[in-house]
Amino acid sequence: MQLEPQVSASPSARERSTVLVTGGSGGIGRALCLAFARAGFWVGVHYGRHKEAAEETLSQLSRSGGEGAAYQADIRSRLDIQAMIDAVLERQGRLDVLVCNAGVASSHLVLRCPEDEWLRMIDTNLTGTYRCMAAAAPVMMKQGAGSIMVIGSYAGLHGMSGQAAYAASKAGLAGLVQTAAREWGPHNIRVNLVCPGWQPTALAGDAFPSPEQLSDHVLGLLSNLEDVSRTICHLAQLPGLSGQIVNLDSRIL
Secondary structure (H helix, E strand, O other), X not given: OEEEOOOOOOHHHHXXXXXXXXOOOOHHHHHHHHHHHHXXXXXXXXXXXXXXXXXXXXXXXXXXXXXXXXXXXXXXXXXXXXXXXXHHHHHHOOOOEEEEOOXXXXXXXXXXXXXXXXXXXXXXXXXXHHHHHHHHHHHHHHHOOEEEEEEOOHHHHHOOOOEHHHHHHHHHHHHHHHHHHHHHHHHOEEEEEEXXXXXXXXXXXXXXXXXXXXXXXXXXXXXXXXXXXXXXXXXXXXXXXXXXXXXOOOOOO
C-alpha cells in the first residue's frame, strides 16, 4: 500500500467528517469523492492501479474547495486494506463513512466464463468489499457510529445475460450488507447498498445501453451521475437508514 498525500490539509481538516471512497480514481468513484467534498467531508481517495487518475480526482476535489489524500491499495489484500485504514486514521483520527465502490467487470455467458475470471470477479467485487467493511467496522464501533455505503448493481438483483460472474459477485453484496446491518446496528453503524444505474464509465464499456435499449426503465432515460452521487452522499448521512437496498434509476426492483 502506497500513500499519496496530494492535497494539503488545513488545520481544520482534521476536525471534518472523514470519508474513504474505494475506487475513487474515476467514473462513479470520482463523482462520489466530489460530492462528499462539496458536502464538507475530508476525502480519502483510494485507487488500485490508476495513480494519475486518482491525482486528477484530487485536483478536481481541490478546485472545488475540498481536501483529501490518495491511497493505493489492492483490495484483494487484507494487509493493504488495513494499512490504508490505519493511514487514514493516522491522518484524520476518525473514519465516519466508508464507500465501497471499487470493482471490476467482464462479460461472459455462464457456460463460457473461465474459472479464473469467475474467481477474480468474486475476490474483487465481493470479497474485496467484505475485507474493506471488516477493516472499517472496528474503527466505527470504537467511535460509536459510522456509515458504510456499498455500490451494488441492478444486475446483481435480477441477473443479466452475459454477466454471470459480475452479477453473482454483486448479488452476494446484498446478503453481506443486510447481514452486517443486523450485526452492527447495535453499534450505531449503518450499512446500505445503492444501485447507481448505468453510467457512461470505463467499467460499463461496450455494455452501455443505447436509448433503444431502455425499455426496462419506466421513464425511458438513464440516471444522472451527479444526481446519483449527491443522493448517495445524502443517504450516507441519514441517521435512521440501514439494511436497505436502494435503486437510483427507474427500473423497478
